[in-house]
Amino acid sequence: MNLVLNPFVAAIPANPLRALFPYAARQGMLNLASGHPSRDAYDHEGLTEALAKAGADFAAWTYGPSGGDPELLAALSEQVAEVPAGHRLLVTSGAQQGIDLAIRTLAPPGAAVLVPEPVYPAVLSACAAVGVRAVGYRVAASDAAMSGLADALAATPDACGVYVLPTFGNPTGETLSQTQRLALLALCAARGLPIIEDDPYRALWFRAPPPPSLMTLAPQVPGAVVIHLGSLSKIISPGLRLGWAIAPNAVAAPMQEARQASDLQPNSLAQRVALHYLRLGRLDAHVARVRALYAARHDALVERLGAAGFVMPPVEGGMFVFARMPEGVAREGLFERAVARGVMYAPGDAFALLSGDAAFADRMRLCFVGLADVDVPLAADRLVAAARG
Amino acid sequence: MNLVLNPFVAAIPANPLRALFPYAARQGMLNLASGHPSRDAYDHEGLTEALAKAGADFAAWTYGPSGGDPELLAALSEQVAEVPAGHRLLVTSGAQQGIDLAIRTLAPPGAAVLVPEPVYPAVLSACAAVGVRAVGYRVAASDAAMSGLADALAATPDACGVYVLPTFGNPTGETLSQTQRLALLALCAARGLPIIEDDPYRALWFRAPPPPSLMTLAPQVPGAVVIHLGSLSKIISPGLRLGWAIAPNAVAAPMQEARQASDLQPNSLAQRVALHYLRLGRLDAHVARVRALYAARHDALVERLGAAGFVMPPVEGGMFVFARMPEGVAREGLFERAVARGVMYAPGDAFALLSGDAAFADRMRLCFVGLADVDVPLAADRLVAAARG
Numbered sequence: 001m002n003l004v005l006n007p008f009v010a011a012i013p014a015n016p017l018r019a020l021f022p023y024a025a026r027q028g029m030l031n032l033a034s035g036h037p038s039r040d041a042y043d044h045e046g047l048t049e050a051l052a053k054a055g056a057d058f059a060a061w062t063y064g065p066s067g068g069d070p071e072l073l074a075a076l077s078e079q080v081a082e083v084p085a086g087h088r089l090l091v092t093s094g095a096q097q098g099i100d101l102a103i104r105t106l107a108p109p110g111a112a113v114l115v116p117e118p119v120y121p122a123v124l125s126a127c128a129a130v131g132v133r134a135v136g137y138r139v140a141a142s143d144a145a146m147s148g149l150a151d152a153l154a155a156t157p158d159a160c161g162v163y164v165l166p167t168f169g170n171p172t173g174e175t176l177s178q179t180q181r182l183a184l185l186a187l188c189a190a191r192g193l194p195i196i197e198d199d200p201y202r203a204l205w206f207r208a209p210p211p212p213s214l215m216t217l218a219p220q221v222p223g224a225v226v227i228h229l230g231s232l233s234k235i236i237s238p239g240l241r242l243g244w245a246i247a248p249n250a251v252a253a254p255m256q257e258a259r260q261a262s263d264l265q266p267n268s269l270a271q272r273v274a275l276h277y278l279r280l281g282r283l284d285a286h287v288a289r290v291r292a293l294y295a296a297r298h299d300a301l302v303e304r305l306g307a308a309g310f311v312m313p314p315v316e317g318g319m320f321v322f323a324r325m326p327e328g329v330a331r332e333g334l335f336e337r338a339v340a341r342g343v344m345y346a347p348g349d350a351f352a353l354l355s356g357d358a359a360f361a362d363r364m365r366l367c368f369v370g371l372a373d374v375d376v377p378l379a380a381d382r383l384v385a386a387a388r389g
Numbered sequence: 390m391n392l393v394l395n396p397f398v399a400a401i402p403a404n405p406l407r408a409l410f411p412y413a414a415r416q417g418m419l420n421l422a423s424g425h426p427s428r429d430a431y432d433h434e435g436l437t438e439a440l441a442k443a444g445a446d447f448a449a450w451t452y453g454p455s456g457g458d459p460e461l462l463a464a465l466s467e468q469v470a471e472v473p474a475g476h477r478l479l480v481t482s483g484a485q486q487g488i489d490l491a492i493r494t495l496a497p498p499g500a501a502v503l504v505p506e507p508v509y510p511a512v513l514s515a516c517a518a519v520g521v522r523a524v525g526y527r528v529a530a531s532d533a534a535m536s537g538l539a540d541a542l543a544a545t546p547d548a549c550g551v552y553v554l555p556t557f558g559n560p561t562g563e564t565l566s567q568t569q570r571l572a573l574l575a576l577c578a579a580r581g582l583p584i585i586e587d588d589p590y591r592a593l594w595f596r597a598p599p600p601p602s603l604m605t606l607a608p609q610v611p612g613a614v615v616i617h618l619g620s621l622s623k624i625i626s627p628g629l630r631l632g633w634a635i636a637p638n639a640v641a642a643p644m645q646e647a648r649q650a651s652d653l654q655p656n657s658l659a660q661r662v663a664l665h666y667l668r669l670g671r672l673d674a675h676v677a678r679v680r681a682l683y684a685a686r687h688d689a690l691v692e693r694l695g696a697a698g699f700v701m702p703p704v705e706g707g708m709f710v711f712a713r714m715p716e717g718v719a720r721e722g723l724f725e726r727a728v729a730r731g732v733m734y735a736p737g738d739a740f741a742l743l744s745g746d747a748a749f750a751d752r753m754r755l756c757f758v759g760l761a762d763v764d765v766p767l768a769a770d771r772l773v774a775a776a777r778g
């Protein structure tokens with residue numbers, strides 16, 4: 001067989017995070033690599049009740065509208081997704097489908113989308129699959145004017161949009177200040193460029209809620225356009241594969257057409273489970289419990305690793321820290337040594353724009369939410385031991 | 390706001406079938422338009438049992454592999470999807486995602502994919518969304534050599550693949566003979582072109598199983614390459630949004646990467662429900678019951694409409710007939726007259742390659758499976774009355 005394939009699809013880079021899946025299945029492995037909620041961060045009682053209600057509901061078993069189940073859309077906009085005037089809410093298959101649809105709707109093949117460095121690698125896959133160039137910009141906590149973005153914009157005349165994960169970022173865990181948010185909105189508005197705001201971790205703050213979303217702030221900046229993406233994966237269940245997109249009507253309509261062309265509509269069963277779960281009125285209490293759980297795990301991990309010389313830029317919520325290893329750690333073979341000791345992490349390289357770029361070789365993304373409380377210090381100790389050789 | 394969008398996505402044609410959804414919701418409407426199983430064609434008892442088992446199963450609530458849940462892949466290949474050597478099975482979000490992934494994997498923007506006329510319009514949407522040209526070919530039951538396809542192939546040097554729904558077609562309901570299948574395989578093999586075989590209706594035969602699939606016949610034709618797409622929508626539940634793709638390894642790998650870039654993975658909850666349903670061992674008996682139900686409805690509809698002068702090319706299974714109206718029917722305003730009488734159908738125009746093309750203006754796609762038995766003659770009578778003015 002000598003097939004010629006679409007070169008864009010043939011060139012999608014392998015997602016380095018999904019490549020770690022097989023290690024995670026090893027007996028006794030403590031997984032700091034994957035951004036997966038732990039078993040005790042699910043509301044099993046509520047989900048079981050919602051599931052039974054959904055099963056008795058014919059809408060769970062048949063076709064439904066491409067934009068989402070109307071009752072779920074109403075429940076989402078009441079409880080988790082504020083929809084500004086002139087905007088529409090769409091149910092998506094996780095925030096990932098929102099990223100894909102937003103990129104495809106904004107950027108034709110060959111054009112560019114700006115993405116932060118380091119970046120969540122599935123964003124690069126979504127760009128590559130449709131022949132869109134991902135062009136990096138840097139963000140520093142000290143850079144109130146977002147000058148890294150300004151420079152990248154100036155150097156990229158064919159940019160069609162700017163992707164950002166401003167709140168409890170992946171992989172950095174960091175959050176843009178309100179000043180940075182307004183600067184980002186102004187820079188993009190000045191260029192007429194829409195912003196893709198990926199915001200799946202917003203509810204997972206530790207001690208105080210994060211700054212308002214870019215979508216909430218946009219009305220303060222004339223001309224700013226935001227496509228906001230959210231997810232039920234981190235607050236209810238990733239297995240439901242449900243997220244949402246909020247976009248101006250003129251963007252939401254083609255996004256919905258692209259969605260329909262891809263897979264017709266959101267999953268009916270999962271949507272009715274989510275609807276019945278939201279109607280139980282348990283979400284707020286559940287998320288409050290998850291926040292406390294994750295904050296305690298974060299503190300335990302950071303304290304232990306900090307004492308061993310790891311440096312972790314402070315984070316105020318979410319699921320990740322992007323730790324810098326102590327000076328003098330032998331990086332060569334470190335992942336294998338960690339795996340041998342029964343702990344795994346996501347190597348910093350996985351978040352570089354170009355595979356082989358060593359810009360983040362001294363970093364590791366550590367997800368502090370996936371382990372049981374008792375396993376957090378144990379995982380830290382194994383990591384420290386691996387780092388020491 | 391003066392946004393510039395990706396012209397491909399902005400130009401996706403509206404799916405004329407999904408535009409009929411609002412009519413279907415009207416009180417008392419008898420819907421012959423939509424390809425939706427009727428309520429009595431679900432195994433509610435089995436689904437309820439499977440749902441309870443899935444809910445107790447942590448795999449339903451968390452992330453899983455991009456290619457599909459390994460246990461579901463095993464169950465599918467045992468019960469419904471035979472996987473040839475050198476091929477891989479992927480779980481998809483309905484056959485529609487399989488169509489989208491296959492087109493995107495085979496054809497770069499600007500290239501062509503051949504599609505039959507009349508055609509299921511969601512195929513055109515999938516092409517348009519990625520800038521692939523859909524080029525039509527004709528199929529006649531009398532044309533054993535598939536000369537319509539041969540002509541189209543000769544006229545399309547940049548074709549990257551051939552889409553076909555060979556068994557109980559949509560909208561025609563018709564089935565390619567084994568001779569036609571072998572001719573199609575030979576034509577495509579001679580050009581080195583992969584075939585996208587969309588085969589969601591195969592199990593729904595009335596009196597005898599259909600000819601073997603193109604994928605099954607392919608080994609008889611050296612060089613033939615088939616991507617086979619199936620679905621649980623017509624045999625278990627469309628709300629699960631689960632289908633599958635079987636493709637040669639060299640095609641399945643990039644299809645899976647494209648899938649991961651789009652939405653990471655199949656729905657975990659739906660996959661575990663499908664797995665537990667398949668493990669109940671109820672599928673064969675359920676499908677046998679559905680076959681009998683649909684055959685009886687088909688016969689009732691065809692008899693009633695035939696007596697009133699409608700002409701329906703014979704079909705041996707599936708969900709649709711593509712009826713030709715009697716001579717002299719006033720086509721202008723017919724859909725509105727039908728709706729006013731409480732019956733709806735899918736106008737033949739909806740299946741033309743180009744919107745505005747009147748090639749099928751004297752046709753209507755009638756889905757005979759969605760109504761309760763007692764409603765089938767009633768729907769036929771309303772349609773006849775509407776046709777008479």
